[in-house]
Amino acid sequence: MINIEYTVQIWSEGGQFIAHAMPLDVMSSGETPEAARAALDEAVRVFLLTAADQGTLEEVLHDAGYEFRSGEWLSPSWVATERHSAALPPEYAPNNAYPLARS
Secondary structure (H helix, E strand, O other): OOOOOOEEEEEEEOOEEEEEEEOOOEEEEEOOHHHHHHHHHHHHHHHHHHHHHOOOHHHHHHHOOOEEEOOEEEOOOOOOOOOOOOOOOHHHOHHHOOHHHOO
């Protein structure tokens, strides 16, 4: 058995909980954080099994930043998990949600 570790972020969005596996970039959702986590674990397992069946598991893991050392895949070491924001001009406020769609 090969164990491949990943970091999970969970947030709420539109009445659902979204779970994201980093650095694999696999996501799933559920009605509770626990359901989202369980759905994500299954999605990651299927993602990795599919990559293995297609002969691309090593490539997928390398592309995601994993290293194979001493017989195991090591995930990237996280330096930080941070919350940032981007400032947009006032015309992009919610009352003008789609200003670029205007003709």
